[in-house]
Structure formats: C-alpha cells, structure tokens
Amino acid sequence: MTVTDAGTARPRALAAVLLFRRGAVYLPGPGTVSDPAGEAGAALLEADLAQRGHLVAPALRAAFAALDARALGALGRALLHDIDQALGADRPHEPLFSGFPETVPADPYRYYVDRVLTVLFQQPAQPCVLCGTEGSVVPVSPCAHLVCGTCFDGADFTACPVCQRRIDPADPFLKPKRPRRLFGRPDAPRRMRLLSLGGDLITRQADAVQELDTLLARTGALPPQDADDLTSLLAARSRADLDTLPAAVPxxxxxxxxxxxxxxxxxxxxxxxxxxxxxxxxxxxxxxxxxxxxxxxxxxxxxxxxxxxxxxxxxxxxxxxxxxxxxxxxxxxxxxxxxxxxxxxxxxxxxxxxxxxxxxxxxxxxxxxxxxxxxxxxxxxxxxxxxxxxxxxxxxxxxRSWSRHVEAALTAGDVTGALALLARRPGELVRRLDHLLRLAVGEETAGRAIVTALGGVTGRVAPAVLLSALGAIRVRTREQPVRVFFPKGASAKAHVADDERAALPASLVRDVVGVLSAELSRRADTGRRVDTAVIDAELDGVMAPFTERTASRAFVTLPRGSELAVPEGRILRLFLHWTESAGSGRTDLDLSVAMFDADWQQLGVCDYTSLRHARDAAVHSGDLQDAPPPLGASEFVDLDLERLAAAGVRHAVAVVYSYNNVPFGELAEAFAGVMVRDLPGGAGPVFEPRSVEQRFDLTGGERACVPLVVDLRARTMRWLDVTKGVTGSQHSVWRHSTALAAQGRSLTGLFASGARVSLGELARLRAAARASRVVLRREGAACEVYVRRDGEDVSAFAARIGSPDTDTDMEPDADSDRGAKRRTSGAGLAFLLRGDAELADGCEVFALYPQRLDASRVRLLSASDVVTAFAAR
Structure with a gap:
C-alpha cells in the first residue's frame, strides 16, 4: 500500500498485489542472457530478502541465478521496495534520542525543567545557565533556540533538545551518531514467509484473474486493502473480456x-x-x-x-x-x-x-x-x-413503507405481524432476532413461531449475519454488564453502553442456536472431499472477520478481536512514523502506552510525560513534535513483558494520539506497528525490518487509535484495531485514562465471552464436513486425531474435535515428533496459525503466518475466504 500526498490510499501495483496475496514472484519472459547473475547475484538478493523476513524457494533462487544481471538488479530493487514499503522500512526511523533506549533520560521531569530554564534564561554569548560552560551555547536552525552542546549531546539528539522539533540536518549541533551495539543473535520473526516462483508475465495475468474472482466471490464488504487490490486487479483487466466474469457478485x-x-x-x-x-x-x-x-x-x-x-x-x-x-x-x-x-x-x-x-x-x-x-x-x-x-x-x-410497518409491529409487541414482514427480508429478520426473542419471553407460542420462521429463512442469509447472530444469541442466557456496538461508519468506532436487557430463557436460546448452527453445518458441506484435514487449536483465539470495511490496512491481516500468544523472553517494541503534508501544518503524533492492573485500575503510563516506567520495564524514545519531509518523525516504546508483570501490570494498552488534533488522513503518511525483539537494550538497529510482526496505516478523520492490548499475565496480545473519539487538543493518556480502561475492559470481555465466532470454530465445521480424519495440533507439536465414526453427522463430528474423545490411540507413533509430522503430512485441507506443516499439493490452507508454504503448490486462503465458504447456496 502506498499513500498519496493527501494522505489517501493508492492501490498497489499488480506485481505487489500478487506478491503479498500469493507470495509469488513473476519473472520477465525468456530472452537473451548476456550476463547471467549466477549464484553470487542470487545469493545477494536472497540475503537482502532474509533481512526482511522473506525466504526464497529453490525454484525461484535458480530462476534468479539464470536471469541477466541487469534484469535481476531491476527486479530485486522493485521487490525489496515493495517489501520495505509494506514493513515501513522504506522510511528513515530517527527517534529523538538516537541511543534509545539506553540514553532516554531517567528523570523526564528534570529534563523538562532544563528545557524550560533554557528557554527562559539562556542568553547568546553568555555561559550556559545549566552548567556554566562558556562558549558552548549556539542557536540551532530553524527554531533558533540557544542550546548548550555540553548539556545536550548532539550525537544523541536528532532534533532540537528544547522544542523537540526537527532541525536542519546540516546544523553543527547535530553530530554523527555513535554506532549501536551489534552483539547477540539476530531477531527471528515468527512471520518468515517463503517466496515462490509464480512464472512469467503471462502466468501473472492468469493468477491476477484468479485473485480477482476470489475477491468478487466475497459476501461481505471488503477491507480497505482488499478494496485497493480489487482496483489494481480491475485496472489490469480488459473490458473486452467479460465472459469470464461471474454472473452474480454477492x-x-x-x-x-x-x-x-x-x-x-x-x-x-x-x-x-x-x-x-x-x-x-x-x-x-x-x-x-x-x-x-x-x-x-x-x-x-x-x-x-x-x-x-x-x-x-x-x-x-x-x-x-x-x-x-x-x-x-x-x-x-x-x-x-x-x-x-x-x-x-x-x-x-x-x-x-x-x-x-x-x-x-x-x-x-x-x-x-x-x-x-x-x-x-x-x-x-x-x-x-x-x-x-x-x-x-x-x-x-x-x-408503502415496509420499515415503518415493521417498527410499528415491534413497538406493539406483535411478533406474528413482525415475522410476516421480516420474512420478506431474511437478513433483517436475523439482525432483529434478539429484539424478537425478548418480545417472546413468556410466550411459548411466539417463541416457537420465531424458531420456525428462522428455520425458513436462514438459507438465504449472508454468512457474516449468521455468524454475528450466533455469537450474540448464544451468550444471552446470562446478563451482561455492557453492550458493545460497532456502528457502520468511516472509522472503527466501538460504542459501549450499559446492557439493561434481561437474560433470555435457556431453552429458547438453545433452540435458536440449534437452528443457526444447523444451517452453518449444512453450508460447511461444500468443496471436494479430502482424507485428512489439519487444524491448529490456537485458531480459537483468532476471530472470524467482521466489520471489515473499517479494518486497518495492515501487513498481517489479523481480524479484529483476535488474541495471539507473545513468545517468551522477548521485548515488544511499538513504533510510530509520520510525515507532514503541505496542507497539514505542524503535527505532533504521540505513541503512548497505558498500564492497568487486573481490575483495570491505572498504574502508570509510558508516554512523552513519563519516558521510563517501573525501572525501565517500559521506555519511550522521546517526543518529536513535528515531522517535516523527507525525514518525518518516529517514536518507539519498548515493553519488557516480564518486568512489567513483576511490577503488577496486567494490561498494557497501546494508543496513538494526534496531540494537536490534526486528523491522521491529512498527513502525507502515518503508520504504526509492533516488533518482537530478541536483542536486549540498545543492541541492533532501532528499526529492524525482519522483526516487524505488524504494521498498519493511520488514515481517515480520526485523531486517536487504540490498536492493541497486551495481557501480561497470559502473555497474549489482542488486536483491537479501533479508533477513539476525542475532542479538543493536547491529548494524552492521562486525560483519557478512564475511557481507555472502560474500552479495554469492554472489548476484551466481549471477545473472550464467546459473543464472536472464532476461525477455529469455522475450521472444525469445514474439516468435519469435508474430511474423514482430522488432526488437531496443539501448542508444542502435540497432536490429537479424530476419525469420523459411522453415522456421525457434521455437527457431532465438529463438536468432538478438540474434546478428550479422540482416536489418537489408533495411530502408531502417537507420542513422537516423527509421528506428529506423519499424521499431518499429505493433508488436503488445513487451517493453521503458522504454515509449518507438510501438506499435499493443491491443499486448501488458511495460515495466518504462511511461513514456508509454497503458493505454487497449495491454494492460500484468507480469513475472509474461510467465511465466504459458508455463503448461501
């Protein structure tokens, strides 16, 4: 994804679309090779790709070596540019303190006082008011603040120490940065991805058609990145060839x-x-x-x-x-x-x-x-x-007004009349299901009528509507403290309100959930049959996509609400980068983290007011207050999860604020993300592309974003991807701490309650419908095997997957790693967190992190494709 000067998204080129959607690289057609790149050229490009977390398949490496050196150079530069752009590595990342995290002031209050004293009392051609050194005070350009080179190290600062705004890179105050320590093993990302040989440019066109068909088959609104890719794929297509386009687009x-x-x-x-x-x-x-x-x-x-x-x-x-x-x-x-x-x-x-x-x-x-x-x-x-x-x-x-008649019937409590009207629009009936059920409480006849009407319309309802209803209704047997709404809009806002609804009768909920589940089981039974399917149990923490229209353009397409484990013994480094546009004026974005205990009581912050928290358990890189091109501005926060947990922190909420209330969309560029670091302290580069786990754009008219929350006790990260409404200016974590606690508590409670269907649930349904044998992989390579039994239907088989009622003892080598690999090899259907399984050629596979899956051998699915498989037929 690229960004225009106005801050709006610009679709990727076709090669980049297929690179990130399929992991495929396409080479120019055969021609005269006067100067082959050979093994040396291929090895250099392979090393550059590895530094960005991408591996090269053997066939692609051989093709690199056979290319003309000039052609390989052009291809390699374009390939690295696309990957750097997706990771955020195509921009300079210079925090305020270049020695971050080691040189960040231990006492930010003293640093603030020094800045104030300098502004108030520093005079030209006079000794420094702080240290008394003569001849060390110089004005910096263009802000003209008088800065002492003894008190403020020009080799550590990348901006004016007083106003913290960028200064002329040629200003004598700025000195060459000290080299960072490079000891220790390099960061090893979980998201390593294999790049495969897609073929030539003719093959690229055929693959583009296939990707276009996949997007056109989606049943719900496309997320922004997929919408951009659709634009690119259509632009590469001729309007003269309409016969191969689908007859209907859902x-x-x-x-x-x-x-x-x-x-x-x-x-x-x-x-x-x-x-x-x-x-x-x-x-x-x-x-x-x-x-x-x-x-x-x-x-x-x-x-x-x-x-x-x-x-x-x-x-x-x-x-x-x-x-x-x-x-x-x-x-x-x-x-x-x-x-x-x-x-x-x-x-x-x-x-x-x-x-x-x-x-x-x-x-x-x-x-x-x-x-x-x-x-x-x-x-x-x-x-x-x-x-x-x-x-x-x-x-x-x-x-006639259909909606007016529906509202009148519901207001009057006329369930029969409302059902007669809503039956004409099945999607509306399912959306209003909770309201109907509340009207039917205590009325057995009305309850049966709703269940009967529901059974007659579910076959015509979009899968996203079915999944939302199933999740919302199945938790209604108990009262909830709050309700969370994700209203349709230009941004991902989450509204929280007290839930004043009484719980629904368990029998009524059971009947309704039974109808919805039966319809999903029926729809799961599509596609070719396979002998073996593989499922990762960790997908229970990955939500089925919803409200995708407002999803962030992100490097890893992680559905909102998903929870993933954070590896042991690592540091999370949050990052933010932005560049001002000509019309935005001075802008100051702030990367902050709010710390809460298990009861969501605030314990502290790590932001521009508090650069260090809990004895360096969290360290902020410093507050840059403008971002002129071409350098822009970058801020970082290091989170040592073990030390934060020891300090009593349970929840760490990441926030990005626009301090002076400039909308993100008015910036030339703005993005943020998270790295998982192996190297301690100041070792290694400040920004390491291969350690980037997630990178997402900041766009639209919002001034605050809450991307994720980290649970220190469970060592998990939950992807929230929501915006936060703010008013006025001079935003900070302290000012919004109460609202952040309420939002964090409500959202984490919502996604942990079962009110949203997970990809793991959908995976079990698809596997139970299409495979006779299902292998469930648990963390640590442990596997459980489930074999379809005589007379066992899809619902019963799916319910048994993950239960203690396994058939693992029927498998030889049940307890060995070799046995685990043998049981998963040759699978024709797979739903994985990481693509590290041996699968059959042509296997349909969802993998959040594709890793070493070769797109030329398997068919990669997205989370949206998994939902689309449950489309009405």
Missing amino acids: GRETKARLMAWLLEDPDELTRTLPYAAGLVDTATDVLRVLSLRSGGDAGLVSVPRFAAVPRPLRRALLTLLDALDPAQAAQDMRRHRRAWIHAAERLHPFEYADRHPRAALAFAALRGTRLGDDALSAVLRAAAADAEGIDTTGPAVTA
Whole structure:
C-alpha cells in the first residue's frame, strides 16, 4: 500500500498485489542472457530478502541465478521496495534520542525543567545557565533556540533538545551518531514467509484473474486493502473480456466497485451495460456507483456531492433503474433519501420519463410528486398500473413503507405481524432476532413461531449475519454488564453502553442456536472431499472477520478481536512514523502506552510525560513534535513483558494520539506497528525490518487509535484495531485514562465471552464436513486425531474435535515428533496459525503466518475466504 500526498490510499501495483496475496514472484519472459547473475547475484538478493523476513524457494533462487544481471538488479530493487514499503522500512526511523533506549533520560521531569530554564534564561554569548560552560551555547536552525552542546549531546539528539522539533540536518549541533551495539543473535520473526516462483508475465495475468474472482466471490464488504487490490486487479483487466466474469457478485460494495469500473469508459457502454444490468437488483446498487465515481465510498457512509453525469452514462443508469420493481426501488431510495434527491438532479429522471417510466415512478414516489393533468402525471399513472405498492389515485404519488410497518409491529409487541414482514427480508429478520426473542419471553407460542420462521429463512442469509447472530444469541442466557456496538461508519468506532436487557430463557436460546448452527453445518458441506484435514487449536483465539470495511490496512491481516500468544523472553517494541503534508501544518503524533492492573485500575503510563516506567520495564524514545519531509518523525516504546508483570501490570494498552488534533488522513503518511525483539537494550538497529510482526496505516478523520492490548499475565496480545473519539487538543493518556480502561475492559470481555465466532470454530465445521480424519495440533507439536465414526453427522463430528474423545490411540507413533509430522503430512485441507506443516499439493490452507508454504503448490486462503465458504447456496 502506498499513500498519496493527501494522505489517501493508492492501490498497489499488480506485481505487489500478487506478491503479498500469493507470495509469488513473476519473472520477465525468456530472452537473451548476456550476463547471467549466477549464484553470487542470487545469493545477494536472497540475503537482502532474509533481512526482511522473506525466504526464497529453490525454484525461484535458480530462476534468479539464470536471469541477466541487469534484469535481476531491476527486479530485486522493485521487490525489496515493495517489501520495505509494506514493513515501513522504506522510511528513515530517527527517534529523538538516537541511543534509545539506553540514553532516554531517567528523570523526564528534570529534563523538562532544563528545557524550560533554557528557554527562559539562556542568553547568546553568555555561559550556559545549566552548567556554566562558556562558549558552548549556539542557536540551532530553524527554531533558533540557544542550546548548550555540553548539556545536550548532539550525537544523541536528532532534533532540537528544547522544542523537540526537527532541525536542519546540516546544523553543527547535530553530530554523527555513535554506532549501536551489534552483539547477540539476530531477531527471528515468527512471520518468515517463503517466496515462490509464480512464472512469467503471462502466468501473472492468469493468477491476477484468479485473485480477482476470489475477491468478487466475497459476501461481505471488503477491507480497505482488499478494496485497493480489487482496483489494481480491475485496472489490469480488459473490458473486452467479460465472459469470464461471474454472473452474480454477492458483496454489495464489491459489486458497486465492479460496476463503476464497467461503466467508467463511455465508449464501452454498449458492451458493458448488458453485463452491469444483470448485476443490479436494488436501487442502492446504482447509488453506490454514483458515490464511487464522485470520490465517495461504496458503503455510503459519507455521500459526496455527486459529480456531473455524462449523458450516455445517465441513460445507462436510468436503464438499470427502470428494470427494477418501482415499489421496491422506492423503498430502497427512502433509506438514503437526501442522497437520492441529489442524484435526481444529476440523472434527470423526469426528463427521460417516456423512455424510463418505471425509474421516473420510483423517484416520484420518493419525492411525493404532485399529480395533475400534465404529460408527466399521465406517464406516472400508466407506470403505476403495473406496479404493486405504489398509489397514484390521490393528489401525490405514494409508496408503502415496509420499515415503518415493521417498527410499528415491534413497538406493539406483535411478533406474528413482525415475522410476516421480516420474512420478506431474511437478513433483517436475523439482525432483529434478539429484539424478537425478548418480545417472546413468556410466550411459548411466539417463541416457537420465531424458531420456525428462522428455520425458513436462514438459507438465504449472508454468512457474516449468521455468524454475528450466533455469537450474540448464544451468550444471552446470562446478563451482561455492557453492550458493545460497532456502528457502520468511516472509522472503527466501538460504542459501549450499559446492557439493561434481561437474560433470555435457556431453552429458547438453545433452540435458536440449534437452528443457526444447523444451517452453518449444512453450508460447511461444500468443496471436494479430502482424507485428512489439519487444524491448529490456537485458531480459537483468532476471530472470524467482521466489520471489515473499517479494518486497518495492515501487513498481517489479523481480524479484529483476535488474541495471539507473545513468545517468551522477548521485548515488544511499538513504533510510530509520520510525515507532514503541505496542507497539514505542524503535527505532533504521540505513541503512548497505558498500564492497568487486573481490575483495570491505572498504574502508570509510558508516554512523552513519563519516558521510563517501573525501572525501565517500559521506555519511550522521546517526543518529536513535528515531522517535516523527507525525514518525518518516529517514536518507539519498548515493553519488557516480564518486568512489567513483576511490577503488577496486567494490561498494557497501546494508543496513538494526534496531540494537536490534526486528523491522521491529512498527513502525507502515518503508520504504526509492533516488533518482537530478541536483542536486549540498545543492541541492533532501532528499526529492524525482519522483526516487524505488524504494521498498519493511520488514515481517515480520526485523531486517536487504540490498536492493541497486551495481557501480561497470559502473555497474549489482542488486536483491537479501533479508533477513539476525542475532542479538543493536547491529548494524552492521562486525560483519557478512564475511557481507555472502560474500552479495554469492554472489548476484551466481549471477545473472550464467546459473543464472536472464532476461525477455529469455522475450521472444525469445514474439516468435519469435508474430511474423514482430522488432526488437531496443539501448542508444542502435540497432536490429537479424530476419525469420523459411522453415522456421525457434521455437527457431532465438529463438536468432538478438540474434546478428550479422540482416536489418537489408533495411530502408531502417537507420542513422537516423527509421528506428529506423519499424521499431518499429505493433508488436503488445513487451517493453521503458522504454515509449518507438510501438506499435499493443491491443499486448501488458511495460515495466518504462511511461513514456508509454497503458493505454487497449495491454494492460500484468507480469513475472509474461510467465511465466504459458508455463503448461501
């Protein structure tokens, strides 16, 4: 992912898309090799890739060696650039104290006092007010603060010691940095990834088509990085070849992006319009296209002022609307009434009423157009004669309101009436399931009616809606202190409110969960059969993706709410980098960590006010207060997990604030992440690419981000990826400590409660439906084997996977490492945390960390692909 000067995302090049999605490298076609790179050239590139946490497959290494040296040089530079950009290693990382963490002041208050005294009393051509040294005080450029070279070491500071803003790199105050210690073994990342030989450029095009088909098959909204990749994949495709595109696209926002691409070229409308017409089934599909082409988003969260619509496209969009049922179109339009009224100014539906009478009728119903004896009224009356649900007998065009009738029935407690209406829209019925169940408490007949109605519609509901309902309902047998909402919006906000709902009867919850689980089990039974499936038990901590529209563009696609173990004996190094844009002015982002005990009572912070916490258990690199290009600014925080735990810290919450309230999206670039370090203290580079475990972008209109929380007792890291609403300026952890505690407690409680379905649960369902033998790998290479028994259905088999009722004793070498490898080798289906298993060629595999999986031999799945496999059929 790259960022424009305006701070908005720019899609990756096709080679980078396939590199990160498939781990594949594509070489130029065969040609004359006058100067082969040989083993030396291949070895140099391989070493550079290893420093970035990437390994080279033997076939790819041989191909490198056979390339012309000049061609390999160009390929290698492009490859390293893409990887560095994804890791954040393409930017300089110079913290305020270049000797971080060793040279960070032990007493930040004294350092602050020295800065204040310097500002107030330091005079030019006078001895230093702090140490009395004569001739050591010089002004630095451009801030002109008088700085003593004796009190402030120019070899350690990378900015003005007084105002902590960047100064001219050629300023004499700045001296060459002292070399950092390089002893100890290098960091060994968990996320090492194998790069495979994808083939030539023709093969690359074929693989791009396959990746495009995968994205178009997604049932939910695409996360921002996948949406960017979709744009790149469409740009590499010709509109002349539409036969291989799918006949239906289940994801509404994905469909809109495809339609916007189809209708973008007016010269191709005669070719693309028939295919686009086959995709449209709601009026909102057209509104999404208008939003996209005007610079808005496909989710209609923020609808922009619509751009002018050329006449050919105007006629095309009205043609699409005219093919819809006018009453249904009018209902869809009412959901975004203001946007549609503005759209009418661009589409001129009444001007084309003779050609597109049904589209004109839908707009008239939306606006309540008055009827008279004019020609337009005659057209509308004629169109309404065949449109059930629209009335033109009165003084104005009116349409029935489905949502109004639903709300009235629910308000009146009319479960039967509400079910009759909601059955027309299965997704809405499942979304309102909790409300319906609360109305049915104490009414056995109503409860049975809900369960019956639910069983009749679940086959038509999107998998994300089913999974959300299953997670939310199965925990309703007990009262919850709070409710957490993730509302649709431009950012990942989490709203917390007191939960005043009474618990639901266990029998009713059991019946509803049974219907939802049975439908998921039925959908799991798709795809080719395999003999063996492998599942990592640690995937129970990885959540099934939800609200992906607001997910951060990240190096590792980790679903929100997921919890992973932190390796023993390591230091977490959080990092932040940003660069100001021309229009943002001075910006000051702050990387901070708030420390809480087991009851979420604050114990301290590590931020610009407290650079060291608990005797160096947490160390901050210093507060840079501006980030002019090209150097920008970087901040780091080292967390020694063992020492923090010994100091009584249970939860460490990472936060990024915009101190002076400049939105992240106004910056030229802003990203943050976490490294897992093996080397102690100041050993090794400040920023080590191969130790980067996660890197994510800071974008949008938010001023605060809460990416993760570390549980020191359990030694786990939970990925939250949420923003935090703030007001005013001069933000700090202390100011927001109470809100951070409430948010951290609520979110960790939500994801630990079972209210969200995990990838481990979905993996067990898929494995139980498709494999006759399932191997469950536990931490430490221990394996448990489960074999499908006679008469055992998918639900029963899936429930047994992970239980003590195993068939491991039937396997030879059950307790040896050799036996564990033998049991997992040759698997045709796998759901892994790390790709370190021997799998069969063509195996379908999800691996959070692909590691040594060769994409040329196996089919890599994303977490979203796992959910898509449960799509309605």
